Amino acid sequence: MPQAFIWTRSIKSNLGGIRSVFSCALSHFFFLLWLVAIAIVDSKKIQSFIDAFQVNPSEFALPVEQFKSFNDFFIRKLKPDARPLAKEENVAIMPADGRYLCYQNIETIDGFVVKGKKFSLDELLKDSELANRYRQATMVMARLCPTDYHRYHFPCECIPGITNMIPGDLYSVNPIAIRQNVEIFTENKRTLCELETAQFGKVLFIEIGATFVGSIHQTYTPHSPIKKGDEKGYFSFGGSSLILLFEPNTLHLDEDLVQASLNHIETKCLMGQSLGRRL
Secondary structure (H helix, E strand, O other): OOOOOEEEEEEEOOOOOEEEEEEEEOHHHHHHHHHHHHHOOOHHHHHHHHHHOOOOHHHEOOOHHHOOOHHHHHOOOEOOOOOOOOOOOOEEEOOOOEEEEEEOOHHHOOOOEEOOEEOOHHHHHOOHHHHHHOOOOEEEEEEEOOOOOOEEEOOOOEEEOOOEEEOOEOOOOOHHHHHHOOOHHHHEOEEEEEEEEOOOEEEEEEEEEOOOOOOEEEOOOOOOOEOOOOEEEEEOOOOEEEEEEEOOOOEEEOHHHHHHHHOOOEEEEOOOOEEEEEO
């Protein structure tokens, strides 16, 4: 079994529940994972992959035998009770399984200056008016690995607008690649969707394609009322990322997420766990 060289520790969130905190995975792990993934062509090999990377098949909505390709496994649905939601009305939830970095105000941090290059909202959004609205936003970044559940969900009740595409490349978003070039987020193919919410004002939901992920699929209906936790869409085979931007002074992030992120540590979370509370 390939070994993941990851520094792991556990911390307890202020709303309960254990989250595993990751600093960085060596590129060797990702390389081996891709070699295994690309070779998979039938359900028997998919089961070997599941065993090797300790994915929990009891969560799957369908049995492994019904997956005819690795992409079937990759875009799998889960059983309805596999991801319990933080039910409190004033709590926003994690939109996906992934490794998270969360910042209360993106203008007050220096974590996005890499080799002299600063993360640019203007370049990310390609819309100066939109960038100005979210200039001091609360930012949530989720990085999904190939073993993760790759469907993403709405963080709160809302009425979503249309999702717009910004063309781009498909660079890797693993931690080593990001450390070398933070502009990956502003160069990769991505989509933007603004959510109208009663609890948190406007929220910008951004999906970013990465290695091999040329397809970002939307499964929701624009301009229709959405419940917290409803599915928004999914990524096809590969790695990928999400970014949420909350308008200033609308969301108070859970403290464990903030502290880990300020120390440049990713927190591994599941869809439905608490992200933060309404201010």
